[in-house]
Amino acid sequence: MELRTLRYFVAVAEELHFGRAAARLHMSQPPLSRAIKRLEADVGALLFARSPVGVTLTPVGTVLLDEARALLDHADHVRVRVSAAAGAATITVGILGDGADPGVARMAAAYRRLHPGIDIRIRDTDLTDPTCGLRAGLVDVALTRAPFDETALTLRALRTDPVGVVLRADDPLARRDQLRLAELNDRRWFQFPQGTDPSWQAYWNGGRPRQGPVVRAVQECLHAVLWNGTVGLAPLGHDLPADLAVVPLIDMVPSRVVAVWNEGDTNPLIRSFIEIATAAYRR
Known part of the structure; x- marks a missing residue:
């Protein structure tokens, strides 16, 4: 039994709910459920009685909970002692x-x-x-x-992450649901300084040489779009200022x-x- 799997088990046993346990562990529910099923297979018995409203511990699960808590406490104690002996890690x-x-x-x-x-x-x-x-x-x-x-x-x-093009909100292309890279060929794109990794620069230029202002940071990229009408690429799903918009690119390799x-x-x-x-x- 791996310590990580035992931590998963203890979280479910204490929450008596896979969804809440997954949130507590900062993971999604499917891999948590799979880990518990593998643990039950290793033990050779059901650890939880499942129902539409949640789960309850079986007698075997109750025994394992006591042992798992003791083992995890000991593992934490070992980690602290070893860290102290090694100095500040x-x-x-x-x-x-x-x-x-x-x-x-x-x-x-x-x-x-x-x-x-x-x-x-x-x-x-x-x-x-x-x-x-x-x-x-x-x-x-x-x-x-x-x-x-x-x-x-x-x-x-x-x-x-899928990628889109960042535009000023008043740019005519900002009203589109999606774009292709070829539709941006006549635009200026922000550039990274000379000496930047060529593969990195090429990706954020959509795979071809471009011209435009040099930037170093995310905020500089956004201001280049806002002030100069420059375009550039960004992963979808990030919040942008109200004056900017991002339109998905359908022919761009995900980031x-x-x-x-x-x-x-x-x-x-x-x-x-x-x-x-x-x-x-x-x-």
């Missing part, structure tokens, strides 16, 4: 300037809950470095978006949210971070 996380992403908030809550003794340092990065300082040795792991040069790096895909770390890095804090991120971003 720290992990530095690079985050691309995208603080509105709800996945980041779920990830932070889950990591704090599972690693309360770890000092987490955040390095917010502008759009000129999609690896968030990883190559420069400034961070241990990054939450960012692909594509970029993956040489000597390891990536874990967390989510894909990949990824966790990335240095190839061969065996730091257990990074391994744990990746697993927690994978669960937090799962929808």
Whole structure:
């Protein structure tokens, strides 16, 4: 039995409701239900009696709840003692300037809950470095978006987001339900500074050379659209100022949210971070 699965079981046993337990664990309900079914298969008995209004513990589930709580308490005690013996453990996380992403908030809550003794340092990065300082040795792991040069790096895909074009709300194209990239060929697009990763620049330029003002941060991109009528791409689902609009692009490859770390890095804090991120971003 994995400790993570036992934590799932305890949450369901205490909430007596899969939906509430999933919310408490910052995950969706289907993978939680599958994990509990696998645990029941391992135990060889039902742990919950299910009904339309919720669940109740079976006698076997009641016994496992007591044992699981004791085991998890002991595991937490071991973690605290080992951390104290090793000194203050720290992990530095690079985050691309995208603080509105709800996945980041779920990830932070889950990591704090599972690693309360770890000092987490955040390095917010502008759009000129999609690896968030990883190559420069400034961070241990990054939450960012692909594509970029993956040489000597390891990536874990967390989510894909459809992409749209950001326009001024009074732009005639803003009234459209969808657009194609070819319809934007005569427009100016915001650019990243010289030296920015070519794969990254090419993606946000829709796969071809463009001309336009140079920007470094998300807010600068939005102001370039607002003040200059520049167009640019952005993941769908993010809130925009009232004077801006985003129209889905039907021929644009979705944007990949990824966790990335240095190839061969065996730091257990990074391994744990990746697993927690994978669960937090799962929808």
